[in-house]
Amino acid sequence: MTFVDERPEVARMVRLNFTISFGALLVGGLFGMIQALHRTDVFRGFVSSSDYYTVLTGHGVLLALFFTTFFLSGLFTWGVSRSLDEPLPNATATKGWFTLMFSGATIAALTVLGGFVPSMPFKADVLFTFYAPLQAHPLFYVGLAMFLVGSWLSGLDWFRMYRSWNKKNPDERVPLQTFMALTTMLMWYISTMGVAVEVLFFLLPWSLGIIETVDPLLTRTLFWFFGHPVVYFWLMPAYFVWYTILPKLSGGRLFSDPLARVVFLLFLILSTPVGYHHQYLDPGIPSGFKFVAMTNTMFLLLPSLLTAFTVVASMEHGARQRGGEGYLGWLRALPWDNPAFSGSALAGLMFAAGGFSGMINAGMNINYLVHNSTWVPGHFHLTVGTATALTFMSISYWLWPQVTGKRLQHRRLAMVQPYVWFVGMTLMSNALHRGGLAGIPRRTAEPQYNNVNFETIVGSVGELRLQIGIGAILLFTSLFMFLLVMTGTWLVDRRGTVAVDGNIPAPLSGPDDSPTILDNFRVWVVLAIVLVIIAYGVPLSSMVLDGALTPGSPPIPA
Numbered sequence: 001m002t003f004v005d006e007r008p009e010v011a012r013m014v015r016l017n018f019t020i021s022f023g024a025l026l027v028g029g030l031f032g033m034i035q036a037l038h039r040t041d042v043f044r045g046f047v048s049s050s051d052y053y054t055v056l057t058g059h060g061v062l063l064a065l066f067f068t069t070f071f072l073s074g075l076f077t078w079g080v081s082r083s084l085d086e087p088l089p090n091a092t093a094t095k096g097w098f099t100l101m102f103s104g105a106t107i108a109a110l111t112v113l114g115g116f117v118p119s120m121p122f123k124a125d126v127l128f129t130f131y132a133p134l135q136a137h138p139l140f141y142v143g144l145a146m147f148l149v150g151s152w153l154s155g156l157d158w159f160r161m162y163r164s165w166n167k168k169n170p171d172e173r174v175p176l177q178t179f180m181a182l183t184t185m186l187m188w189y190i191s192t193m194g195v196a197v198e199v200l201f202f203l204l205p206w207s208l209g210i211i212e213t214v215d216p217l218l219t220r221t222l223f224w225f226f227g228h229p230v231v232y233f234w235l236m237p238a239y240f241v242w243y244t245i246l247p248k249l250s251g252g253r254l255f256s257d258p259l260a261r262v263v264f265l266l267f268l269i270l271s272t273p274v275g276y277h278h279q280y281l282d283p284g285i286p287s288g289f290k291f292v293a294m295t296n297t298m299f300l301l302l303p304s305l306l307t308a309f310t311v312v313a314s315m316e317h318g319a320r321q322r323g324g325e326g327y328l329g330w331l332r333a334l335p336w337d338n339p340a341f342s343g344s345a346l347a348g349l350m351f352a353a354g355g356f357s358g359m360i361n362a363g364m365n366i367n368y369l370v371h372n373s374t375w376v377p378g379h380f381h382l383t384v385g386t387a388t389a390l391t392f393m394s395i396s397y398w399l400w401p402q403v404t405g406k407r408l409q410h411r412r413l414a415m416v417q418p419y420v421w422f423v424g425m426t427l428m429s430n431a432l433h434r435g436g437l438a439g440i441p442r443r444t445a446e447p448q449y450n451n452v453n454f455e456t457i458v459g460s461v462g463e464l465r466l467q468i469g470i471g472a473i474l475l476f477t478s479l480f481m482f483l484l485v486m487t488g489t490w491l492v493d494r495r496g497t498v499a500v501d502g503n504i505p506a507p508l509s510g511p512d513d514s515p516t517i518l519d520n521f522r523v524w525v526v527l528a529i530v531l532v533i534i535a536y537g538v539p540l541s542s543m544v545l546d547g548a549l550t551p552g553s554p555p556i557p558a
């Protein structure tokens with residue numbers, strides 16, 4: 001029996017979410033290549049410089065917000081239902097959240113695309129961070145709000161499945177995949193409060209003309225309250241894959257289930273009180289609070305360092321089961337020709353580099369050197385652009401056959417795809433990091449500033465531009481290869497049983513080796529909220545009080 005036969009309604013939801021996610025990946029990825037070729041001067045024929053911000057906004061919104069979230073919804077629907085052996089709690093509710101998310105995403109995306117048509121009244125060239133005083137058409141904020149509420153309701157589905165399971169199994173430990181989905185959502189509920197307040201109380205009424213001005217510092221602070229945890233909202237589903245599926249693909253078992261639980265709880269409690277590390281250069285926030293955020297950020301390295309240890313140990317265990325030997329020789333015994341494995345492992349390897357550039361960003365003093373330079377896109381293309389994106393693509397080679405009931409097609413194409421991504425991203429992210437050190441700014445179509453000679457600092461800018469251009473072309477090629485495999489698999493006739501074994505073996509050290517308090521979500525949520533109040537209570541309330549006295553900013557229309 002395959003998953004699609006056992007739970008056809010769940011498989012359908014997963015397919016729907018993945019399909020929308022892949023659609024966003026195609027368009028967002030295309031925009032990525034166009035903008036990379038444009039700003040490096042490699043090829044400027046696709047768009048004019050005045051359309052650059054439309055392309056950049058589309059790239060960020062479609063990939064960072066929509067590709068990731070729809071994939072997460074599909075993945076967690078699969079994982080929670082599979083690990084609890086529970087059906088969807090209520091078909092209408094599930095259709096409801098999907099429809100809300102899909103319509104919200106469509107409205108926001110169409111508003112962004114309106115930027116290409118000069119006569120169109122809908123525009124939203126405000127980038128994926130939509131900072132005030134840049135102002136988008138109200139429909140953009142309405143779409144985002146619908147999308148956000150849809151994502152909240154999707155989590156409710158998983159909590160309801162958990163509750164129904166818990167009634168039948170009151171003394172059992174929460175299965176790991178469900179534990180991970182639920183802690184991710186709890187973090188999401190806490191952190192999205194910031195962006196919900198920003199959009200509903202400030203940006204939307206301001207774009208509708210109900211209020212005349214907004215305080216950019218306050219809205220930025222509310223954004224970053226959400227803006228750091230959102231990066232873990234992208235990372236945690238990748239960790240879900242690395243912890244619960246990658247060990248099996250390596251030929252072994254997860255090294256430690258308790259460590260995995262601790263990691264997800266650390267994300268839940270520490271992710272939100274660090275947002276100021278995106279605002280080190282913003283005036284108006286006392287340095288003491290920035291310093292606290294820096295310290296919290298350094299603690300927040302811990303869950304990822306624990307992950308590096310646990311996941312690599314599990315891979316080594318798998319390799320040794322397959323006959324691997326020696327200090328490093330075991331690496332050769334891993335299934336490098338299985339794209340679901342190789343993609344996830346390469347994503348992990350690149351994340352190690354992305355994590356290091358994150359540590360550099362997090363240092364308050366060093367941040368002044370790299371902030372707003374191409375170093376930052378260099379960092380996040382290794383993290384969300386590879387740890388997340390490549391893991392999502394590669395695990396689809398394993399999941400898509402399970403939820404479609406079809407055998408994976410174009411295997412050779414699938415086999416090379418992760419390597420093409422790896423090479424493309426190595427070129428592009430390395431050049432972006434180096435360019436950033438030379439001071440080349442991010443977020444501009446014309447990085448060739450007058451009177452600034454980047455070459456004295458970085459050697460040849462031409463060489464960097466070329467690396468970025470070639471990297472971007474390889475990345476889009478890889479993305480396209482992935483989508484060909486997915487489409488080919490979907491369209492092929494169903495042939496016999498599917499050769500994917502969807503079972504996940506028990507960990508080497510199971511949940512019973514850890515105290516049950518780990519599964520008591522209430523305790524961790526309270527702790528998370530207390531830490532948020534300590535980090536944000538005073539600065540936010542003083543901003544609100546100051547804001548009531550200062551005039552704020554009128555809009556700069558998109």
Ligand code: HAS
Pocket residue numbers: 129231232234235242277278297300301304305307308309311312315345346347348349351352353354355356358359361362363367370371372376379380383384385387388
């Ligand atoms: Fe970040 C900016 C700090 C992680 C995404 N980050 C960004 C932006 C994005 C982003 C999108 O402190 C730009 C936002 C904008 O538009 O302005 N980031 C960090 C830190 C971490 C970090 C300390 N970031 C992420 C993740 C992201 C992400 C994850 C997305 C998914 N970031 C910053 C800061 C800024 C920033 C500042 C502001 C910069 C500025 O000035 O604007 C940490 O969480 C990183 C910890 C990670 C590690 C690595 C552990 C290694 C592992 C690999 C294991 C290996 C395996 C494979 C499994 C310590 C887990 C082995 C394979 C074999 C073959 C053996």
Ligand code: CU
Pocket residue numbers: 227228231277278
């Ligand atoms: Cu951050």
